[in-house]
Amino acid sequence: MENARVLSVNLGRPETGEWTGRVGSSGIRKTATPDPVAVRRDGLVGDSVCDRRDHGSPDNAVYVFAREDLDRWSDELGAALPDGQFGENLTTRGIDVNEALVGERWRVGTALLEVAKVRTACRVFAGFMELSGHDPTGWIKRFTRDGRPGPYLRVLEEGVVQAGDPIVVEHRPDHDVTVAVLFRALTTERDLLPHVLSVPALSETVRSRYAARAPR
DSSP: TTTEEEEEEEEOEEEGGGGGGGEEEOOOOOESSSSSSEEEETTETOOOSSSSTTTSSGGGSSSEEHHHHHHHHHHTTTTTTOTTTOOOOOOEEESSSOOOOOOEEETTTEEEEEEEEEEEHHHHHHHHHHTTOOTTTHHHHHHHOOOOOEEEEEEEEEEEOOOOBBBEEEEOSOOOOOOOHHHHHHHHHGGHHHHHHHHTSSHHHHHHHHHHGGGO
């Protein structure tokens, strides 16, 4: 991971339309910026968050997706996907973000970020894919089946990030719950829930939401 870096920093502005569903507006369309961007506890300055219930809280302040996974989806969809297409704030290269451990800490620019949650697909995501010219049929199931959702990060130390910043792993916890494992536990493999719910760094919102669903 010596070459792990931020390929682009992506910010969104509110858009409206039927595809935005119950919220009525969405900032999922992200545009890469070459400028340094301040990172605060609740997200990136200049990035609009319209659905505060599921986005923009301290435990999902920064969403990350890998360029390598975007390229794989580009091949599958038969069309090039730009950085930010999946609504990510940081598009990365050179690090398998889905093998990061819950509680893993990254130094990115001057900010210290920690893996806290995973992204799950929603109707707004499917609607935006259709708006972007892609077939939305079964998109939520396809994204879920792929099992590589990218993590949400909490901000432990506020700072500034920009394209080209290296990603330095400063801490890896002593457990085996990766982003991919957490995602499977929350979606397709509920038998994994008791194990993942024991991880201290896991978001408390995830813990409270899924504790009752864990097999006993």
